[in-house]
Amino acid sequence: MLSQVLTIARAELLRRIRSRSAVITAIVAPLALAIVFGLMFDTSSAPSFTIGIVDEGGTEASAQIAVALVDSSDEAGSVTFVSVDDRSLASVQVDEGDIGSAVVIGDSLNLTVLTTPASPLSAQVGESVAASIATRIDTGGGSPVQLVDVPVGGRELSAPAYFGASMSILLLFFATGMAAQSILEDKENRTLDRILAGPTTAWAVLIGKVLAVAAMAVLGFVVVWLVTSVIFGAQWGSPFAVLVLIVFTVVALAGVATFIGGFAKTAQQATTMTAVVTFALSLLGGNFTGPADTPAPLRAVRRLTPNGRALEAFTEVSTDAGSIGSISWSLVTLLLFGVVFGAIGLMRIERAVAS
Amino acid sequence: MSGVVLRCEGLVRRFGDRTAVDNVSFEIGRGETYGLLGPNGSGKTTTISLLAGILSADAGSVELAGQQITTSSTHAKAAIGLVPQEIALYQDLTAIENLRFFGRLQGLEGKTLRDRIDAVLEIVGLRDRASDRLEEFSGGMKRRVNIAAGLLHEPQLLVLDEPTVGVDPQSRNQILDSVEILGGEGLSVLYTTHYMEEAERLCDRVGVLDHGVMIAEGTQDELIARVGEQDLIIVSGEYDEQLVDACSQLVGVDRAEMTGRGLEVLTADGTAVLGPLVALFGEHNAVIGGLQLREPNLEAVFLDLTGRALRD
Numbered sequence: 001m002l003s004q005v006l007t008i009a010r011a012e013l014l015r016r017i018r019s020r021s022a023v024i025t026a027i028v029a030p031l032a033l034a035i036v037f038g039l040m041f042d043t044s045s046a047p048s049f050t051i052g053i054v055d056e057g058g059t060e061a062s063a064q065i066a067v068a069l070v071d072s073s074d075e076a077g078s079v080t081f082v083s084v085d086d087r088s089l090a091s092v093q094v095d096e097g098d099i100g101s102a103v104v105i106g107d108s109l110n111l112t113v114l115t116t117p118a119s120p121l122s123a124q125v126g127e128s129v130a131a132s133i134a135t136r137i138d139t140g141g142g143s144p145v146q147l148v149d150v151p152v153g154g155r156e157l158s159a160p161a162y163f164g165a166s167m168s169i170l171l172l173f174f175a176t177g178m179a180a181q182s183i184l185e186d187k188e189n190r191t192l193d194r195i196l197a198g199p200t201t202a203w204a205v206l207i208g209k210v211l212a213v214a215a216m217a218v219l220g221f222v223v224v225w226l227v228t229s230v231i232f233g234a235q236w237g238s239p240f241a242v243l244v245l246i247v248f249t250v251v252a253l254a255g256v257a258t259f260i261g262g263f264a265k266t267a268q269q270a271t272t273m274t275a276v277v278t279f280a281l282s283l284l285g286g287n288f289t290g291p292a293d294t295p296a297p298l299r300a301v302r303r304l305t306p307n308g309r310a311l312e313a314f315t316e317v318s319t320d321a322g323s324i325g326s327i328s329w330s331l332v333t334l335l336l337f338g339v340v341f342g343a344i345g346l347m348r349i350e351r352a353v354a355s
Numbered sequence: 356m357s358g359v360v361l362r363c364e365g366l367v368r369r370f371g372d373r374t375a376v377d378n379v380s381f382e383i384g385r386g387e388t389y390g391l392l393g394p395n396g397s398g399k400t401t402t403i404s405l406l407a408g409i410l411s412a413d414a415g416s417v418e419l420a421g422q423q424i425t426t427s428s429t430h431a432k433a434a435i436g437l438v439p440q441e442i443a444l445y446q447d448l449t450a451i452e453n454l455r456f457f458g459r460l461q462g463l464e465g466k467t468l469r470d471r472i473d474a475v476l477e478i479v480g481l482r483d484r485a486s487d488r489l490e491e492f493s494g495g496m497k498r499r500v501n502i503a504a505g506l507l508h509e510p511q512l513l514v515l516d517e518p519t520v521g522v523d524p525q526s527r528n529q530i531l532d533s534v535e536i537l538g539g540e541g542l543s544v545l546y547t548t549h550y551m552e553e554a555e556r557l558c559d560r561v562g563v564l565d566h567g568v569m570i571a572e573g574t575q576d577e578l579i580a581r582v583g584e585q586d587l588i589i590v591s592g593e594y595d596e597q598l599v600d601a602c603s604q605l606v607g608v609d610r611a612e613m614t615g616r617g618l619e620v621l622t623a624d625g626t627a628v629l630g631p632l633v634a635l636f637g638e639h640n641a642v643i644g645g646l647q648l649r650e651p652n653l654e655a656v657f658l659d660l661t662g663r664a665l666r667d
Contacts, residue, residue: 200460
């Protein structure tokens with residue numbers, strides 16, 4: 001059986017390489033998308049916020065707070081407090097984007113935060129500052145705000161690395177879905193009949209085709225990894241961990257794609273179903289957004305998707321210098337996705353082939 | 356060694372409520388070319404799928420070269436060389452790449468595989484096009500590569516499922532010539548077709564399938580004898596029931612019927628009936644579009660057995 005599996009895998013690879021669409025799907029497209037998204041969401045430099053402070057109360061206490069805030073602007077320049085004369089001016093400046101948000105200190109030290117929907121992060125910073133002031137006032141603390149840089153990870157998240165992984169994963173669904181499509185095409189044009197009329201079993205055909213598309217998918221992912229690392233200086237993390245994660249991600253997505261293909265009756269159906277499920281999982285898994293931009297409710301859902309799990313693991317390896325050990329649970333989860341869904345998919349396809 | 360290379364007994368296959376193959380039994384001897392004749396939808400392809408172990412039978416058995424064939428058989432299937440009706444090859448690969456692929460799946464490797472590829476390409480006359488992609492071939496050439504792929508592993512039984520469908524006349528003749536040569540060299544062949552003339556040219560024995568049932572089997576002479584060596588007169592055109600009834604009443608006419616080709620008349624002596632038949636047309640003011648007198652053949656056999664023409 002092994003020689004038949006390898007014969008089928010070799011022929012499938014040859015056909016995929018000759019087919020430009022396969023090369024585009026597995027290699028060119030994820031690379032291009034990674035570059036585009038990486039440039040769009042470049043987080044290599046720290047974000048900066050300008051928060052207006054309005055002393056509306058006119059009391060000694062409110063003036064002290066306002067002065068203290070302005071004096072405590074971050075030395076690194078990531079948060080700058082500027083004094084604004086009055087509330088209406090602050091409101092205009094927030095609307096026009098001159099400042100991200102404004103904290104208005106009233107006469108009884110009540111705090112109002114002026115925000116705009118166009119700068120949600122600035123709004124959060126302003127609200128955090130106000131909350132901090134309120135806490136200090138309640139507890140009778142000293143200086144109302146102390147800005148301390150607390151690094152979240154060991155490294156900055158590299159946008160080309162993150163979106164390189166993200167876009168490769170997105171297109172991996174399509175690439176690995178080609179195995180089921182190929183089998184259904186062979187069934188439609190009766191090439192499969194010819195194969196099965198000989199000593200080759202249906203399982204050898206299925207495994208051979210999945211092996212071929214998985215190999216192509218791994219190759220595509222590795223190309224994206226290497227190109228973004230060399231040309232764009234993307235920091236993916238430990239090469240060994242990245243390579244293992246690539247393989248396990250391909251296994252997971254190949255399993256899910258095969259599962260989807262198991263419910264299709266024709267190659268065209270398999271293509272359509274793969275596209276629909278791919279986009280749904282990609283939206284839920286956060287492939288189109290940066291890690292910080294995923295709304296809180298979706299973060300839990302994200303972990304239930306194979307692509308979301310894989311992205312989390314890539315992020316950990318990239319930012320926290322994660323090793324195999326630190327992502328072991330993610331690897332186990334990905335393997336389970338691949339084995340369980342893949343087995344069900346293969347059994348369904350095998351039954352369809354035999355009927 | 357048994358003189359029988361294929362034995363099918365009581366084969367049954369259903370698809371839902373429809374019985375595609377209904378208790379079909381037949382044998383093929385070593386070195387024999389056996390024709391499976393029947394119109395489209397008669398169960399020929401399903402029968403082939405059963406005996407090739409592609410589909411599982413709901414009942415019955417298939418024995419090939421002394422071994423039982425099922426869908427899970429592997430070694431036993433090496434005795435069969437299947438040439439499906441469709442061009443079951445990869446269009447984006449070259450002829451030689453396709454043959455290499457199918458040869459390897461049959462367990463051929465290295466020099467043995469190379470020699471066999473050369474040999475089969477020689478048989479089908481395509482050695483000079485071996486490195487061209489199949490998508491560049493004409494329909495007839497693709498069918499020849501299709502046959503070559505079935506011959507690679509030197510099977511004991513070559514199964515050809517309507518190999519000349521949609522093929523130009525020149526390629527068709529080349530295919531028929533190849534099958535004749537292979538049969539002459541002692542290869543057992545199962546040949547399915549709905550072209551009566553192909554069966555008459557190639558086959559030692561013929562089985563006639565209709566609606567999944569084997570309705571007759573034998574040599575061509577045996578089958579033709581069933582219809583009493585009758586001549587077939589075909590009058591081209593559309594004619595009403597009154598004229599058809601009148602024709603069937605003529606002395607010497609055994610049967611008259613409207614088919615897709617016109618009015619068909621079965622008679623023991625066509626030349627004797629022709630005159631009265633033409634006169635009858637004159638009496639009914641019917642125009643004769645064309646007139647053919649055919650010797651008894653498998654077409655007549657099928658018409659006699661089913662009341663329909665082979666290609667209705």
